[in-house]
Amino acid sequence: MAINQEVLDEMLLPYPDKVKKNRTKHIVRKNPEEGCQQIEANTRTVPGIISQRGCCYAGCKGVVIGPIKDMITITHGPVGCAYYSWGTRRNKARADDITPPEHIYGAMCFVTDMQEPDIVFGGEKKLAKMIDEVVEMFHPRAINVCATCPIGLIGDDLGAVTKKASEKHGIPVLAYNCEGYKGVSQSAGHHIANNVLMENVIGSGDAEKNPSEFVVNLLGEYNIGGDSWEIERILNDIGYRVQGVLTGDSSVEEMKNMHIANLNLVMCHRSINYIAEMMEEKYGIPWLKINFIGVEAIKKSLRDIAQVTGDETFIRKTEEVIAREEARVLPVIEHFRKICTGKTAFAFVGGSRSHHYQYLLRDLGMEVVVAGYEFAHRDDYEGRQVIPTIKTDADSKNIPELDIKPDPELYKEAHEHLNITKEKFDEICSRVPLGNYEGMYPDMNGGTLMIDDCNHYEAEQLVKDLKPDLFFAGVRDKYIAQKMGVPAKQLHSYDYSGPYAGFNGAMNFARDVANAMTTPAWKFITPPWEKESENTGDTNA
Ligand code: CFM
Numbered sequence: 001m002a003i004n005q006e007v008l009d010e011m012l013l014p015y016p017d018k019v020k021k022n023r024t025k026h027i028v029r030k031n032p033e034e035g036c037q038q039i040e041a042n043t044r045t046v047p048g049i050i051s052q053r054g055c056c057y058a059g060c061k062g063v064v065i066g067p068i069k070d071m072i073t074i075t076h077g078p079v080g081c082a083y084y085s086w087g088t089r090r091n092k093a094r095a096d097d098i099t100p101p102e103h104i105y106g107a108m109c110f111v112t113d114m115q116e117p118d119i120v121f122g123g124e125k126k127l128a129k130m131i132d133e134v135v136e137m138f139h140p141r142a143i144n145v146c147a148t149c150p151i152g153l154i155g156d157d158l159g160a161v162t163k164k165a166s167e168k169h170g171i172p173v174l175a176y177n178c179e180g181y182k183g184v185s186q187s188a189g190h191h192i193a194n195n196v197l198m199e200n201v202i203g204s205g206d207a208e209k210n211p212s213e214f215v216v217n218l219l220g221e222y223n224i225g226g227d228s229w230e231i232e233r234i235l236n237d238i239g240y241r242v243q244g245v246l247t248g249d250s251s252v253e254e255m256k257n258m259h260i261a262n263l264n265l266v267m268c269h270r271s272i273n274y275i276a277e278m279m280e281e282k283y284g285i286p287w288l289k290i291n292f293i294g295v296e297a298i299k300k301s302l303r304d305i306a307q308v309t310g311d312e313t314f315i316r317k318t319e320e321v322i323a324r325e326e327a328r329v330l331p332v333i334e335h336f337r338k339i340c341t342g343k344t345a346f347a348f349v350g351g352s353r354s355h356h357y358q359y360l361l362r363d364l365g366m367e368v369v370v371a372g373y374e375f376a377h378r379d380d381y382e383g384r385q386v387i388p389t390i391k392t393d394a395d396s397k398n399i400p401e402l403d404i405k406p407d408p409e410l411y412k413e414a415h416e417h418l419n420i421t422k423e424k425f426d427e428i429c430s431r432v433p434l435g436n437y438e439g440m441y442p443d444m445n446g447g448t449l450m451i452d453d454c455n456h457y458e459a460e461q462l463v464k465d466l467k468p469d470l471f472f473a474g475v476r477d478k479y480i481a482q483k484m485g486v487p488a489k490q491l492h493s494y495d496y497s498g499p500y501a502g503f504n505g506a507m508n509f510a511r512d513v514a515n516a517m518t519t520p521a522w523k524f525i526t527p528p529w530e531k532e533s534e535n536t537g538d539t540n541a
């Protein structure tokens with residue numbers, strides 16, 4: 001489905017000139033003739049526009065730090081910041097691998113509850129007292145303290161308080177200066193969390209490598225609706241050992257020893273690429289982009305991993321697991337595919353899912369006609385190639401060499417691809433050995449639309465004009481679509497369903513999507529554009 005320029009012109013029409021100029025740069029209609037078109041991303045939202053973005057604190061506390069199950073995370077700030085980031089993300093955790101099992105805190109909410117006098121006179125004493133109380137009551141093995149906007153404004157010294165508390169109680173107490181206003185979105189918070197974890201937790205354990213096993217870490221996977229459990233099931237079946245997941249269902253013990261891995265698998269590049277790169281630099285662990293959303297994508301990811309190991313046993317086992325799982329899930333998916341084929345969808349999600357879910361929707365015969373990220377950077381849209389290079393230094397000499405040697409020229413070109421011709425771009429894409437040249441742009445069809453930081457008004461206009469069969473987004477924009485008679489599903493929390501990753505996830509997703517579109521409820525909703533027509537007496541609408 002190609003989208004006309006008129007639809008865009010109409011959408012941009014009510015904007016003042018300055019806003020129109022700004023928003024135009026964030027909207028790209030794909031024209032394959034033009035090579036890789038540039039999109040503006042990771043810049044400040046126009047004030048006054050109803051954005052779907054979150055803040056720096058949300059990215060740090062809510063996204064990366066929140067799922068660590070055996071650390072207590074204290075929000076230093078007003079109760080609202082803690083309350084609205086409490087238990088909303090559905091990052092599941094098990095208690096059975098933690099001793100004692102009551103030492104998991106994901107279901108609890110800790111906050112210093114800053115009041116007016118604390119803002120006036122400072123909140124450091126209150127924070128120190130709260131850490132003392134938390135240690136006395138819960139005896140946690142580590143504590144995180146996340147700052148909210150007012151903390152930075154009044155100048156509380158988080159680092160000094162946590163350092164003192166750490167010495168006093170003999171446990172790590174980590175400070176995250178992730179005041180909400182920092183950066184332009186939650187993306188800044190991911191970076192802050194990555195830095196603190198890397199400096200203080202990862203690599204601090206004393207586990208040793210066992211040459212007889214191939215160890216992987218799963219990075220950028222947060223176990224929403226049980227996703228990482230399903231991915232781990234598949235990886236374990238093939239014979240890999242998963243040392244740690246960042247940070248879905250993760251624990252401090254696991255994270256401390258993540259440096260012994262042979263390979264890092266990166267699911268959500270946006271939120272964790274910093275750690276992947278730092279671990280490569282510090283410990284020589286290569287990393288590979290993977291995507292476990294959609295049967296074809298899973299197959300490709302598993303084969304890529306096997307290729308990196310260069311091990312015949314893994315290669316054979318991978319094919320066995322794929323064959324076994326496909327035989328089980330494809331007939332189920334096929335049943336729902338009949339309902340879904342030919343349907344169109346919009347996808348507006350954070351910083352990786354709008355792209356990852358395109359594969360799963362394609363498995364179902366659906367086309368994503370409008371896609372956008374809330375806070376991704378340009379490399380997430382346009383693709384960024386990373387070729388894992390297995391080092392042969394003393395630390396990793398037990399790992400076989402890659403079959404396909406990375407081509408330094410290709411690596412260089414990939415980073416420069418934004419300024420090259422379409423021919424060169426296509427040539428690079430076809431030469432990428434491990435299929436990890438990922439990004440929204442390369443995967444979309446000509447004539448479809450990419451929108452960065454799509455706002456409430458734009459989403460509404462596009463639904464009205466293009467009438468998609470399904471609208472994928474978050475809780476903020478889900479109901480815009482539903483009130484217009486278009487079924488909507490949350491791709492952040494999965495609307496209490498899941499997992500959607502892995503082979504089982506693909507079955508769940510197919511079922512949920514087919515159900516969403518076939519429920520008779522939508523027949524009872526008159527969309528606003530039809531009501532407008534009724535008012536004007538236009539009976540042709
Ligand atoms: Fe990564 Fe995420 Fe996402 Fe993200 Fe998020 Fe999320 Fe997301 Mo919601 S870490 S970028 S900040 S995949 S919480 S698990 S669903 S916006 S697309």
